[in-house]
Amino acid sequence: MTIIMDGIVLRNRILNELQARIKEQGLKPKLVAILVGDDAASKIYVRNKEKYAAVAGIKTDVVRMPADTNTETVIAQIKKLNGDKSVTAILVQLPLPKHIDTNAVINAVDVSKDVDGFTDANIGRMFGSGVDFVMPCTPRGIMALLDEYKINIAGKKAVVIGRSNIVGKPMAQILMAHNATVTVCHSQTPNIAEYTRNADIIIAATGKIKITGDMLKPGAVLIDVGMQRDENGNLHGDCDFASCASVVGYITPTPGGTGPMTIAGLMMNTVDLYMVSVY
Numbered sequence: 001m002t003i004i005m006d007g008i009v010l011r012n013r014i015l016n017e018l019q020a021r022i023k024e025q026g027l028k029p030k031l032v033a034i035l036v037g038d039d040a041a042s043k044i045y046v047r048n049k050e051k052y053a054a055v056a057g058i059k060t061d062v063v064r065m066p067a068d069t070n071t072e073t074v075i076a077q078i079k080k081l082n083g084d085k086s087v088t089a090i091l092v093q094l095p096l097p098k099h100i101d102t103n104a105v106i107n108a109v110d111v112s113k114d115v116d117g118f119t120d121a122n123i124g125r126m127f128g129s130g131v132d133f134v135m136p137c138t139p140r141g142i143m144a145l146l147d148e149y150k151i152n153i154a155g156k157k158a159v160v161i162g163r164s165n166i167v168g169k170p171m172a173q174i175l176m177a178h179n180a181t182v183t184v185c186h187s188q189t190p191n192i193a194e195y196t197r198n199a200d201i202i203i204a205a206t207g208k209i210k211i212t213g214d215m216l217k218p219g220a221v222l223i224d225v226g227m228q229r230d231e232n233g234n235l236h237g238d239c240d241f242a243s244c245a246s247v248v249g250y251i252t253p254t255p256g257g258t259g260p261m262t263i264a265g266l267m268m269n270t271v272d273l274y275m276v277s278v279y
């Protein structure tokens, strides 16, 4: 029987637990999101982050800046937030408009408030010492989901499809740190099925490549991070759900799988950064 990994139930439980902790211990985390421009998907993501932060009892603020804002102005805004003691977590919603230097903006965030874990300093800690780093939100949510369903990672063959800084690269590193044997595939990999057919755990995060059941090993764990809308406006992941679900042992649905878990990851990171800030 295939188990559908329910990200909504786990997200709700995590948010309720955070809310109880924040109330009981009188914690005061505050997350500020910076949204530059009018990207429709980004607006929805930021609205969702506000909504679920409220559920967890986390204060939020959104700084909205017009699409023609220049790099220096965004950085000046970040520096203001870096210096504001009431702000304990800062998130710059990506993608930024093309004329903005994304790398400079990301690295302007104080590493102690880098809730996405995207600064070079944080990434260095993740790949280097492996301590005191913030796990980017989607990988953190996925690790919580794997843990919830008691999926063993050590010694398993994992295939990560996609090499983005947001999901693919950190996910590969984290699975490796948990003793998986990791292969990273991407848009230039010929015959991806050659890799996925041998994999125990597949993290699909491309938004482009379609995964079908014939590409998978019976009983595998399939985590789908893709977000694609079909011609009718319905949301789908990277996998053809019906054919994949008939082969694998565990699968995340889209919507209702990794999307809600990314929110849970963000809120866990926000509270963790607050805890470090008060010591």
Ligand code: GUN
Pocket: 091, 092, 093, 094, 095, 116, 137, 138, 166, 262
């Ligand atoms: N855009 C898509 N995913 C993310 C994310 O996890 N964090 C931020 N800041 N922007 C994103």
